[in-house]
Amino acid sequence: MSSVALVEIAKSFGRQPALVGIDLEIADGEFMVVVGPSGCGKSTLLRIVAGLAQPDRGDVVIGGERVTHWPPARRGVAMVFQSYALYPHMTAFDNMSFGLEQARASRAEIDRKVRWAADILRISHLLERKPRELSGGERQRVAIGRAITREPGVFLLDEPLSNLDAGLRGHMRAELIELHRRLKVTTIHVTHDQVEAMTLADRIAVMREGRIEQVGPPLSLYRRPVNRFVGSFIGAPQMNFIAVELRGYADGVLVVGLPGGAELRMPIEPEHRFAPAASVEAGLEIGVRPEHLIASNGGKADLAGRIRLVEHLGSATLLHVRCPGIEADVRIQLPGIVSWQAGQEIAIEVPAAQCTIFAAGVAIAHGG
Amino acid sequence: MRAALPNGLRAPVRTSRPATAAWLFLAPALLALAIAGGWPLVRTVWFSLTDAQLAGGPFSFVRLENYRWLLTDPDWWRALRNTLVFATVSVALETALGILLALVLDAGFRGRSLVRAAVILPWAIPTVVSAKIWAWMLHDQFGIVNRLLLAVGAIERPLAWTADPALAMAAVIAVDVWKTTPFMALLTLAALQLVPTHCHEAARLDGIHPVRFFFKVTLPLIAPALAAAMLFRFLDALRVFDLIYVLTSNSRSTATIAVYARQQMVEFQDLGYGSAAASLLFVMVTGATVLYLAATRSRAQESET
Ligand SMILES: Nc1ncnc2c1ncn2[C@@H]1O[C@H](COP(=O)(O)OP(=O)(O)O)[C@@H](O)[C@H]1O
Numbered sequence A: 001m002s003s004v005a006l007v008e009i010a011k012s013f014g015r016q017p018a019l020v021g022i023d024l025e026i027a028d029g030e031f032m033v034v035v036g037p038s039g040c041g042k043s044t045l046l047r048i049v050a051g052l053a054q055p056d057r058g059d060v061v062i063g064g065e066r067v068t069h070w071p072p073a074r075r076g077v078a079m080v081f082q083s084y085a086l087y088p089h090m091t092a093f094d095n096m097s098f099g100l101e102q103a104r105a106s107r108a109e110i111d112r113k114v115r116w117a118a119d120i121l122r123i124s125h126l127l128e129r130k131p132r133e134l135s136g137g138e139r140q141r142v143a144i145g146r147a148i149t150r151e152p153g154v155f156l157l158d159e160p161l162s163n164l165d166a167g168l169r170g171h172m173r174a175e176l177i178e179l180h181r182r183l184k185v186t187t188i189h190v191t192h193d194q195v196e197a198m199t200l201a202d203r204i205a206v207m208r209e210g211r212i213e214q215v216g217p218p219l220s221l222y223r224r225p226v227n228r229f230v231g232s233f234i235g236a237p238q239m240n241f242i243a244v245e246l247r248g249y250a251d252g253v254l255v256v257g258l259p260g261g262a263e264l265r266m267p268i269e270p271e272h273r274f275a276p277a278a279s280v281e282a283g284l285e286i287g288v289r290p291e292h293l294i295a296s297n298g299g300k301a302d303l304a305g306r307i308r309l310v311e312h313l314g315s316a317t318l319l320h321v322r323c324p325g326i327e328a329d330v331r332i333q334l335p336g337i338v339s340w341q342a343g344q345e346i347a348i349e350v351p352a353a354q355c356t357i358f359a360a361g362v363a364i365a366h367g368g
Numbered sequence B: 001m002r003a004a005l006p007n008g009l010r011a012p013v014r015t016s017r018p019a020t021a022a023w024l025f026l027a028p029a030l031l032a033l034a035i036a037g038g039w040p041l042v043r044t045v046w047f048s049l050t051d052a053q054l055a056g057g058p059f060s061f062v063r064l065e066n067y068r069w070l071l072t073d074p075d076w077w078r079a080l081r082n083t084l085v086f087a088t089v090s091v092a093l094e095t096a097l098g099i100l101l102a103l104v105l106d107a108g109f110r111g112r113s114l115v116r117a118a119v120i121l122p123w124a125i126p127t128v129v130s131a132k133i134w135a136w137m138l139h140d141q142f143g144i145v146n147r148l149l150l151a152v153g154a155i156e157r158p159l160a161w162t163a164d165p166a167l168a169m170a171a172v173i174a175v176d177v178w179k180t181t182p183f184m185a186l187l188t189l190a191a192l193q194l195v196p197t198h199c200h201e202a203a204r205l206d207g208i209h210p211v212r213f214f215f216k217v218t219l220p221l222i223a224p225a226l227a228a229a230m231l232f233r234f235l236d237a238l239r240v241f242d243l244i245y246v247l248t249s250n251s252r253s254t255a256t257i258a259v260y261a262r263q264q265m266v267e268f269q270d271l272g273y274g275s276a277a278a279s280l281l282f283v284m285v286t287g288a289t290v291l292y293l294a295a296t297r298s299r300a301q302e303s304e305t
């Protein structure tokens, strides 16, 4: 097992920068999920850890050793590719044993390792099949099996679930968690799916345009996003953003006014406490998640509007509400099935404890 | 079934006999083939059973007499040997070099598409033209090949590449390899796309040596496409005429069956005898094709079960 550290990694393709100064530390045995939109440099990052690509600058450290210029095979990493990259003409068994033969393991040893991995992944009955005789989920397991037979110190997964249908994806997520609990191998899992990130990760690194925006445990990213991008990327349905007015800014407390006139008071984050008021005033908005808004029945009403659309999800209901003075619809998610209908007037309570205030896209105050 | 179709749509009348439609579509091509290929073939086989002369005149039916002569003619056996040597050696070299070239072209490098286009040039030039170019380059007194070899001191005297019986076959094969390697390379390049993306990288992570990867992964994957290309080239090589005739005319050391048949028919005016030689060549080519089809079919059935 090994820890991984990336130190100021930069990489460009021609003039196009793909990674810009990446610093990331992954503890021994940790499950790190790197999440970000397509094209933000996740695969490039993973390939640099694997040694399949060379960074222009910076260092890769695995298990305390600076491995930046080591060949891939020496790094003790195993990778599962999005396309699985199975050898089409070989059986599942041969796919899993091919790399081991190279390591000069004995026949019995290879056989034992393959059967051990097949047993964990429950594909023992499929070992004689070729990839084209396997379903997508089964191929996925063989690809993972091939990686774990090598008993790697670091396990790299590049969007391994993105080719599976939704049901199977949920199932494989659970299996990956189980696998990690059992093997405790340091894992870097790359995905563009924030649900995958939230459910799998010990810690998540959110990437955008070749930079890491925030690193932290899933719930801390959910509660305290450092900027608008992380706020909108993590969590579904997406966070609401509502432009607000600056009403007061003193003694570390920020007072903002919602379009309807209601006021919210929140403590400013220490690092933003001494910013000049003018810099705070620019592009001020609150971010609040649909599941945190409350449909107010005669109680406190911070916002009021007319319901434009009702989405019944069964377990929850999503209301799209058009409020005067707010550009986009405000979305509220209520638990279960509700009787609200399109066209009705609704009053909404905004709990300050669940809000984040952004100034020019940067989070300066968290309610929670 | 029909009841389930929406109104206004009628089920095709002969759904149970799709073969009929297939034959109908094939009919024009088959007709053209029969006129352009079948009739001359039948005529050739028929002439091979007569003592007809090219200039015409009365002739008679001699049954298998021409074939009996053929099999006792040392020149025929020589032509058969030349044909097989030429076909086997040139196809083997073209395949090996073609694979190497394809692997180089498959690797990413700057200007790759330009090189790919340039590589096909030898194949695009008509054989007679490139054979003539090579005839000049290989010319014993004025050829650039001798000039260069003399300049670097590889040879002491000019060599008669196309006239020297010891060199002629090698020269002819070399020119064919020059011309046809690009063809094999491009076919191999297409087949290389069968290796799934990232397989190379998975192998690199496992520390699998590129040579081992080639023999264990790449080669098995491209083998079927490669075999078809080799067969195609082999059949083509069995019929070789223009290259050899332009470079070495009727030289005994390189004359193939096609050259031999032409000599009998045109120079010796013996239409019947020449036809017999041509017919035997046809039998050889057909035989090789049938063997290949049988082999691939039985393999296909094997993998199905
Ligand atoms: N081999 C390459 N050559 C040129 N550009 C590349 C190459 N690989 C990736 N890129 C570019 O680098 C950026 C990041 O790509 P990638 O790491 O694959 O993103 P992700 O995996 O997050 O979708 C993209 O803009 C992509 O077009």
Ligand SMILES: [Mg+2]
Pocket (backbone or CB within 6 Å): A042, A043, A044, A158, A159
């Ligand atoms: Mg990617």
